[in-house]
Amino acid sequence: MSRARNSTAVLAEPDAFSRESGDLDRLYRKITLRLMPLLFLCYLFAFLDRINIGYAKLEMSTDLGFSEAVYGLGAGIFFFSYLLFEVPSNMLLERVGARLTMLRILVLWGITSAATMFVSSATQFYVARFLLGVFEGGFFPGIILYLTYWFPSARRGLVTGMFMFAVPIAGIFGGPVSGMIMTGMDGVHGMRGWQWMFLLEGIPSILLGLVCYFYLADKPANAKWLSAAEKERIMQVLAEDKAGAQGPAHGHAAGQFRKAITDGRVWVIASIYF
Numbered sequence: 001m002s003r004a005r006n007s008t009a010v011l012a013e014p015d016a017f018s019r020e021s022g023d024l025d026r027l028y029r030k031i032t033l034r035l036m037p038l039l040f041l042c043y044l045f046a047f048l049d050r051i052n053i054g055y056a057k058l059e060m061s062t063d064l065g066f067s068e069a070v071y072g073l074g075a076g077i078f079f080f081s082y083l084l085f086e087v088p089s090n091m092l093l094e095r096v097g098a099r100l101t102m103l104r105i106l107v108l109w110g111i112t113s114a115a116t117m118f119v120s121s122a123t124q125f126y127v128a129r130f131l132l133g134v135f136e137g138g139f140f141p142g143i144i145l146y147l148t149y150w151f152p153s154a155r156r157g158l159v160t161g162m163f164m165f166a167v168p169i170a171g172i173f174g175g176p177v178s179g180m181i182m183t184g185m186d187g188v189h190g191m192r193g194w195q196w197m198f199l200l201e202g203i204p205s206i207l208l209g210l211v212c213y214f215y216l217a218d219k220p221a222n223a224k225w226l227s228a229a230e231k232e233r234i235m236q237v238l239a240e241d242k243a244g245a246q247g248p249a250h251g252h253a254a255g256q257f258r259k260a261i262t263d264g265r266v267w268v269i270a271s272i273y274f
Helices: 002-064 068-096 098-118 122-136 139-148 153-164 166-184 193-215 228-244 254-261 264-273
Strands: none
Touching (some): 002 098, 002 166, 002 228, 068 098, 068 139, 098 139, 153 166, 166 193
16 A cells, blocks of 8 residues: 555646646746737847838938938947947946836937937937947847846746847847838928937837836846746746856856856857857
8 A cells, every 4th residue: 555655746846847847837927928019029029120220321311411421430439439338237236126217218318319300410310320339238148148048047048048048039120110201200390300310219228218217127036026036936947057067158246257268168159159
């Protein structure tokens, strides 16, 4: 009889494991559906606000008398400030939380992008593009950090891919939408099509910043849409993931940052991306 009971227990264990695994999958499906559509939409407009300068080039350069050199420097200076402010922005995110950080980033870059419609000189153009890089610089690394608050490493690749899928979508739809705005709105209220494009494509980012502030939760513990048991389960999964993690890619202490920037693999991957 004892042997029969042991056999029954052994047979029941896979069912319990499958049940637990299924519950966890359902929990992470719930989290994914809550977070990823909004984050995807934010990145879509972030990338659109970054690349729409290329669509405006012909009209804008002609209207403002910009040479190729002036326009090229103005378009490219964005990446200089973007690079400088990625890490400081993430350090601030850890201190003040994701909601305030996303509010700051999205609203300020939306205002800056929309305000590009008022540019009338090369200096103003340089300043607008520099500020756009300052404000947007923390968005992508901020979201990558934010995802680590919710998803263990085994699930993070999928949601990161979902998030980054916004880049080709912005490329596919950005050109036609920008072209329609520039063509259809040219001359309305005395403004050129490129001015309307910056305005109409900047406003959604401002609105999304407000949505992020009220809709997102800084961490699972702050999520009102999760039950106490769900929060506890997520924290357990993340703790186990952190305990089993190896290498400099996990953790955010100053020592880990030093390891990251002195790791040859980081520089190899960066050079490939460059």
